[in-house]
Amino acid sequence: MKIGELSRATGTNIETIRYYERIGLLKAPARTSANYRAYDDLHRTRLAFVRHSRELGFSIEEVRSLLDLVDNPERECSQADQIATRHLAKVEKKIDQLITLRGELSQIIGRCRGGVAADCRVIESLADHTMCHRDHV
Amino acid sequence: MKIGELSRATGTNIETIRYYERIGLLKAPARTSANYRAYDDLHRTRLAFVRHSRELGFSIEEVRSLLDLVDNPERECSQADQIATRHLAKVEKKIDQLITLRGELSQIIGRCRGGVAADCRVIESLADHTMCHRDHV
DNA sequence: TCTACACCCTGTAGCAACTACAGGGTCAAG
DNA sequence: CTTGACCCTGTAGTTGCTACAGGGTGTAGA
Numbered sequence: 001m002k003i004g005e006l007s008r009a010t011g012t013n014i015e016t017i018r019y020y021e022r023i024g025l026l027k028a029p030a031r032t033s034a035n036y037r038a039y040d041d042l043h044r045t046r047l048a049f050v051r052h053s054r055e056l057g058f059s060i061e062e063v064r065s066l067l068d069l070v071d072n073p074e075r076e077c078s079q080a081d082q083i084a085t086r087h088l089a090k091v092e093k094k095i096d097q098l099i100t101l102r103g104e105l106s107q108i109i110g111r112c113r114g115g116v117a118a119d120c121r122v123i124e125s126l127a128d129h130t131m132c133h134r135d136h137v
Numbered sequence: 138m139k140i141g142e143l144s145r146a147t148g149t150n151i152e153t154i155r156y157y158e159r160i161g162l163l164k165a166p167a168r169t170s171a172n173y174r175a176y177d178d179l180h181r182t183r184l185a186f187v188r189h190s191r192e193l194g195f196s197i198e199e200v201r202s203l204l205d206l207v208d209n210p211e212r213e214c215s216q217a218d219q220i221a222t223r224h225l226a227k228v229e230k231k232i233d234q235l236i237t238l239r240g241e242l243s244q245i246i247g248r249c250r251g252g253v254a255a256d257c258r259v260i261e262s263l264a265d266h267t268m269c270h271r272d273h274v
Numbered sequence: 275t276c277t278a279c280a281c282c283c284t285g286t287a288g289c290a291a292c293t294a295c296a297g298g299g300t301c302a303a304g
Numbered sequence: 305c306t307t308g309a310c311c312c313t314g315t316a317g318t319t320g321c322t323a324c325a326g327g328g329t330g331t332a333g334a
Contacts, residue, residue, distance in 0.1 A: 156322085
C-alpha cells in the first residue's frame with residue numbers, strides 16, 4: 001500500500017501520515033525501489049487507532065501512551081482506563097466552560113438593538129467585564 | 138504606568154502585552170527616557186477589552202475587527218453583532234461535539250473490567266471505530 | 275561608592291498538531 | 305516522449321501565546 005492509498009483508506013492527510021512517522025507515532029514502513037513508503041495492514045490498523053484516538057480528543061502524548069499499551073499487552077489495562085478517565089474529566093470541564101460562555105455570549109448579543117457602534121451594547125459589554133454575571137476563563 | 142503595572146492591572150502576562158503590540162492589536166505606547174513603555178488609562182481600557190474578548194473566545198482577528206468598530210463609532214453596530222453571533226454558533230457547535238464525545242468516552246470507559254492490556258476494552262474500542270454508535274469529528 | 279535586586283528592553287525559539295509549499299524524482303498511459 | 309498523477313525531503317507557516325538569552329536601568333541598603 002502506498003501512502004496515497006493509506007491516506008484514502010484511513011481518511012488521513014498524507015502530510016499527517018508523514019508527520020506521525022517523523023514524531024515516532026507510526027513506525028517507518030519499508031521502502032520500494034523508488035523509495036516510496038510501502039505500508040501493510042498492520043500500519044493501517046495502527047493509523048486507524050491513532051486517528052480514532054485523536055478524533056476522541058486524546059493528545060498525541062496520550063495516544064503514544066495508549067500505543068505503548070497496545071505494544072505491551074501484558075501491562076495493566078488500568079493505565080488505559082486512567083488516560084481515558086482523565087480525558088473525560090477534561091472534556092466535561094470544557095463543556096461546562098463553553099456552556100458558561102454560551103450564556104455570556106447570548107446575553108451580550110441579546111442586548112443589541114442596532115444603530116452605530118458608538119451606542120453598541122455588544123461592544124459596551126466587551127469593554128466592561130463587570131457586566132458579566134458569571135466568571136469565565 | 139509601566140508594563141509591569143499594566144500587567145498586574147489587567148491580569149495579562151507581560152510577554153502577552155508586548156505580543157499584542159507586535160501584532161498591532163495594541164498601539165505602541167510612548168517611551169520613557171530609559172526606553173520603558175509608558176501606558177495611560179486608554180491603553181488599560183483597550184487591553185481590558187482585548188482580554189475580555191479573548192476570554193469569551195473571540196479570535197485575535199475577531200478582536201481586531203471589534204477594535205476597529207470601537208475606533209470607528211460611526212459604523213454599523215450590526216458588524217459587532219454579526220461577529221458575536223457567528224462566534225456563538227461556533228461555541229454551540231463545539232458544545233454539541235463535546236457532548237457527543239463525552240458519550241463515546243464514558244461508553245468506552247464503562248467497558249473496562251481491569252486485567253491486562255491484551256484484553257482491554259478501552260484499547261479495543263479505540264482500535265475499532267465501528268463500535269461507536271455515533272459519528273465524531 | 276558599590277552592589278544586589280527588581281524591573282525593563284529586543285530578538286528569537288518553542289509549544290500542539292498539523293498544513294502547505296518548493297523543488298525535486300518515478301512511473302504508467304497515450 | 306510527454307503528460308499527469310503520484311511520491312520524496314526539507315522547511316516554513318498556522319494560532320496565541322510563553323520562555324528564554326543576553327543585555328540595560330533604577331533604587332535601596334552596606
